[in-house]
Amino acid sequence: MLLRLKQLFDREGERKELSFEIPSCELGSIFGVGTFVTPVSLVGEIVNRAGVVSLSYSLSVTIHHLCDRCLDEFNREYKLDFSHILVRGETSMDEEEYVGCPEDTLDVNELAIQDLLLSLPTKSLCREDCRGLCPVCGQNLNHGDCDCEK
Template identity: 40%
Template sequence: MLFELKSVFQNDGEEKQVEYNLDLSGLDVDGVYPFKTPVVVTAKATNRASLITLVINAHFDYSRDCDRCGEPYTREMNMSFEHRLIQTLADEENDDYIETPDFTLELDDVVISDIFLSLPSKNLCRDDCKGLCQICGQNLNNGECSCDKRQTDPRLEILKQLID
């Protein structure tokens, strides 16, 4: 979505807000398509003393398989991002500002980038996920298994004999 910001840049105290749905259902994230519903995006640009601030809120459902137990889960995500906008950058290496030379901003690119950088690196169905039994493969979130967990590393077996 193209966000027209000319009035915001030219008028101190000016605000402009837009809300729209961004369809990311076809977006591949590590071989998975985790966006089952559109991302609801709200963006608000504000001019305060010639400093243009863009605040973006993104709300979406994120579906993945748990990295520990393998069970599918869906989590409701609410993310907020803030950026400073400038018409022209003096330094091309400056990542503190987003350049908008023609007073327009392609919001989709900014939102996708922000979401990707904020997604969890470890996908867990819940914070206290117990994972799978290393012996039988049972999901330990559903209950304990009857496997003997006291197995010793065969390399340390000689030390066990010394103790006995």
């Protein structure tokens, strides 16, 4: 969703509410992350307070993962909060805390997916105490012990 922000940048006190979904079919499966089971739901607002334009929003989504230890499939729901300061034009790599809005526009979908992917854990585990697979026979140790020498 491409937002035009000229009015927000020009008027102190201006506010824009956000509420939309990014369909899961647009996201599909992302290698190393999983498959999006539900649309990414975004609710938030953009506000100009004393000339500083800030974006705050919450994301919720369910992702289908393969456990990195035992290879079992599982779904996990994520609810994440984000906030950014928006600035007109481009930003350099040194200004990570700011989001540049070239031509006073912002692609919220792109920003939301980037925030989501950077916030996901690097390891997807079906549960915190997952025992994984036996390195000898491949038995899923969460489902029972094997008879291999340890």
